[in-house]
Amino acid sequence: MIDKIYKELAILLIIFIGIWVVFIYVPIIPKAPENALSIEKEQQIGELLIETYLEQADILNDSLINNVVDQIQKRLISGLDSTNYDYRIYVVNDDDINAFASLGGNVVVFSGLLKYADSPEEVAAVLAHEIGHVEERHVVNKVVKELGITLLLSVLSGGDPGFTYEIIQQSISTVFDRRQESAADDYGLQLLEKSQIHPNAMAAIFRKIRDEYSSSTYETLELLSTHPNTNRRIKKSLEYKTDEEFEAKPFIDIDWDKVKESI
Amino acid sequence: MEETNSNYHPVSQPDDIPTREREDAMGGYLMMFAAMAAGLPLPIINLLAALIYFYVNKAKSRFIKFHAYQSLISQIPTTMLNAGLVFWTFRLFFYQSNTFDDVFSIGSEYEIYWGYLIMTSIANLLYFIFSLIAAFRARKGQFYYFLFFGKMAYHYAYHINSNENKVIVNKPPSI
Ligand SMILES: [Zn+2]
Numbered sequence: 001m002i003d004k005i006y007k008e009l010a011i012l013l014i015i016f017i018g019i020w021v022v023f024i025y026v027p028i029i030p031k032a033p034e035n036a037l038s039i040e041k042e043q044q045i046g047e048l049l050i051e052t053y054l055e056q057a058d059i060l061n062d063s064l065i066n067n068v069v070d071q072i073q074k075r076l077i078s079g080l081d082s083t084n085y086d087y088r089i090y091v092v093n094d095d096d097i098n099a100f101a102s103l104g105g106n107v108v109v110f111s112g113l114l115k116y117a118d119s120p121e122e123v124a125a126v127l128a129h130e131i132g133h134v135e136e137r138h139v140v141n142k143v144v145k146e147l148g149i150t151l152l153l154s155v156l157s158g159g160d161p162g163f164t165y166e167i168i169q170q171s172i173s174t175v176f177d178r179r180q181e182s183a184a185d186d187y188g189l190q191l192l193e194k195s196q197i198h199p200n201a202m203a204a205i206f207r208k209i210r211d212e213y214s215s216s217t218y219e220t221l222e223l224l225s226t227h228p229n230t231n232r233r234i235k236k237s238l239e240y241k242t243d244e245e246f247e248a249k250p251f252i253d254i255d256w257d258k259v260k261e262s263i
Numbered sequence: 264m265e266e267t268n269s270n271y272h273p274v275s276q277p278d279d280i281p282t283r284e285r286e287d288a289m290g291g292y293l294m295m296f297a298a299m300a301a302g303l304p305l306p307i308i309n310l311l312a313a314l315i316y317f318y319v320n321k322a323k324s325r326f327i328k329f330h331a332y333q334s335l336i337s338q339i340p341t342t343m344l345n346a347g348l349v350f351w352t353f354r355l356f357f358y359q360s361n362t363f364d365d366v367f368s369i370g371s372e373y374e375i376y377w378g379y380l381i382m383t384s385i386a387n388l389l390y391f392i393f394s395l396i397a398a399f400r401a402r403k404g405q406f407y408y409f410l411f412f413g414k415m416a417y418h419y420a421y422h423i424n425s426n427e428n429k430v431i432v433n434k435p436p437s438i
Contacts, residue, residue: 005418008411019385024378179374 034140036149039084042140045155046104050088052161053102053168058093060111064262065091068254069109072124075251076131079195085134089127097209101130101139102168115263116212117205120251125192125202125237132187138180146170185233189240196249203237206230271421272325277404280326285404287320288330292398295338296391310342325420330401333416334394337409341390344383351376 037045073089085105094110101107107130109123117123133139143152147167155164176184189199210230298312317335321328393409400407408414 005411005414008414012411016382016386020378020382022378023381024374 033144033149034137036144037140037152041153041156043086043104045152046102046106048155048164049102049168050090050104050106050108052164053108054090056165057090057108060091060093060263062262064259065114068120068259069123071251071254072120072127075195075197076124076128076191079191079193080131080135081194083135087131087134097212099126099130101133103139103143105134107131107134111263115260116208118208119201119204119256120254120259121197121201121248122205122208124195124197125188125199125205128188128191128195128197129184129202130188131191132184133176133180136180136183136187138176138184141180142176143167143170181233185236189237193240193242193246196247198248199237199240199242203234206234206237210234270423271417272423274406274421275326280324280404284324284326285402287323288327288401289398291316291320291327291331291334292394292401295334295394307342307346310339313338326404329406329416329420330397332419333397333409333412336415337394337412338390341386344379344386348380348383351379 069089069091073087077083077087083105087105087107089107089109091109091111091114095112095115096110097112097116099107099109099113107127109127113126114123117126147170151163152167155167185202189202192199192201294316295309295313298309313335317331320331397407397409406417408417
């Protein structure tokens with residue numbers, strides 16, 4: 001009998017390890033908090049937020065830069081099959097090499113990123129990543145999780161402007177989790193390919209950011225919020241297999257050196 | 264060597280088991296619930312309580328010994344799973360790093376964690392249900408065998424250790 005009981009132990013172990021493995025593949029994750037906010041509402045709140053943010057931000061208003069960002073944006077939008085968002089990209093004077101997506105498809109790029117990138121493709125790679133966060137609704141997910149849907153909706157009823165500012169700060173400062181970063185990377189890489197931009201551009205810019213912020217400050221940067229895996233992210237971008245028919249289309253109208261000089 | 268039923272003490276029938284004994288046997292299970300509730304933040308507490316209960320009661324009768332032992336050993340894996348869950352949750356909470364990502368290709372740490380969480384919940388639920396059934400059966404003076412743990416407890420409580428009451432006198436001749 002004593003031999004047979006080990007058979008039963010084995011059965012128990014197999015059952016429980018089986019349950020574990022099954023639920024790794026079939027995750028029962030609590031209902032996505034982002035579903036509480038419709039895209040229309042998100043756009044409305046997003047507009048209020050970005051207005052509040054831009055009031056105090058140092059917007060870079062240079063026709064050359066605006067034109068360049070516009071071209072990059074157009075190219076990326078052309079790569080999106082369909083989107084519910086009306087993307088707006090703003091350039092703000094700030095030396096950090098960073099960019100972030102706020103609610104409703106509003107994306108802010110810091111001038112430090114433009115200054116640091118060696119090509120419009122590298123900027124496009126960062127923007128593609130941010131668009132990934134928007135399309136996958138990570139921004140809403142994050143803000144709803146942290147502030148709750150009621151507080152968020154109260155912005156629409158003309159709440160306290162201090163609070164509106166608080167929300168925009170939240171959406172900038174808090175980091176996404178690793179799974180979201182990874183999903184935004186995947187989305188970005190595919191978007192780059194569909195926009196006829198070589199996905200390796202993402203590796204190039206990530207590598208530069210990593211080397212620049214080798215130690216302390218990186219945690220606050222959206223782009224490097226998942227620091228320990230930066231190498232892995234770079235690798236993923238380098239290993240990304242483009243379609244055989246893929247052909248990169250350069251931004252022929254952009255003189256990047258001139259852009260960098262003008263910042 | 265083939266083991267037969269003669270290697271085990273006979274099991275007693277409900278009529279032979281006094282109420283007092285039934286209650287102590289049932290207590291083994293019910294006591295775990297109380298200890299588990301109290302020990303939730305630190306799962307080691309209920310294990311200690313279970314051990315104490317077991318040592319206090321095991322000598323009273325084989326019937327009690329069986330139930331108390333089954334209850335004790337069946338909660339060890341549940342307790343370990345719970346301890347792991349507490350530890351892992353804290354780790355995820357304070358430390359967002361995802362080193363697992365690089366180690367296993369099956370999923371991110373969150374996915375592995377969720378699977379673990381669900382498995383642990385199921386283990387706790389099963390433990391709870393089966394313990395209640397066993398407590399109820401013990402109260403009626405009956406046996407109730409869990410998968411694996413039941414046989415182990417039976418073996419532990421009823422097996423006749425050959426050295427226990429057989430003194431070896433005769434031996435075959437040495438060649
Ligand atoms: Zn990101």
